Amino acid sequence: MRGRKNPELIxxxxxxxxxxxxxxxxxxxxxxxxxxxxxxxxxxxxDISGILNVENKEYSIFVQESHHEHRQRFxxxxxxxxxxxxHPETTHxxxxxxxxxxxxxxALAREEIEANRFAAAILMPxxxxxxxxxxxxxxxxxxxxxxxxxxxxxxxxxxxxxxxSPAAMMLRLQNLEILDGF
Numbered sequence: 001m002r003g004r005k006n007p008e009l010i011x012x013x014x015x016x017x018x019x020x021x022x023x024x025x026x027x028x029x030x031x032x033x034x035x036x037x038x039x040x041x042x043x044x045x046x047d048i049s050g051i052l053n054v055e056n057k058e059y060s061i062f063v064q065e066s067h068h069e070h071r072q073r074f075x076x077x078x079x080x081x082x083x084x085x086x087h088p089e090t091t092h093x094x095x096x097x098x099x100x101x102x103x104x105x106x107a108l109a110r111e112e113i114e115a116n117r118f119a120a121a122i123l124m125p126x127x128x129x130x131x132x133x134x135x136x137x138x139x140x141x142x143x144x145x146x147x148x149x150x151x152x153x154x155x156x157x158x159x160x161x162x163x164x165s166p167a168a169m170m171l172r173l174q175n176l177e178i179l180d181g182f
């Protein structure tokens with residue numbers, strides 16, 4: 001990631017600014033407010049998940065109200081990532097998906113990936129994930145982690161604690177190299 005900012009490190013540094021918010025689930029709404037950004041959960045066009053609005057150097061985040069709470073939280077964190085990593089000077093709109101699109105090799109796609117990495121790191125901080133995995137193993141044993149069941153108990157338990165989707169938690173566990181068989 002030469003010449004680029006590290007989303008994981010930016011998230012860790014941001015959390016260290018707010019020790020009182022280092023508990024589960026991470027209060028992303030409070031972090032956004034402390035960064036001086038207005039947050040609005042409102043009706044948006046159906047193909048839009050979130051918007052980082054820039055007007056007269058004032059920032060606002062708009063999040064699709066019809067989405068599940070976990071998706072809203074990820075969108076909030078994603079838009080905060082754009083703010084902190086990319087410092088956009090114009091409004092940024094996130095549509096539902098950039099997967100397998102012509103954007104996949106463009107700078108825009110790299111910015112989306114960085115914002116997603118930031119969102120995962122701020123909502124599911126590495127140290128907190130590791131602590132919760134350790135607690136889970138102490139309670140239920142290690143054998144349960146590598147099950148390839150659709151409703152893996154580790155994933156569903158952690159997703160609930162961190163208030164993220166099971167898919168987001170599974171990706172985070174994979175990226176932290178906690179899950180192997182998925």
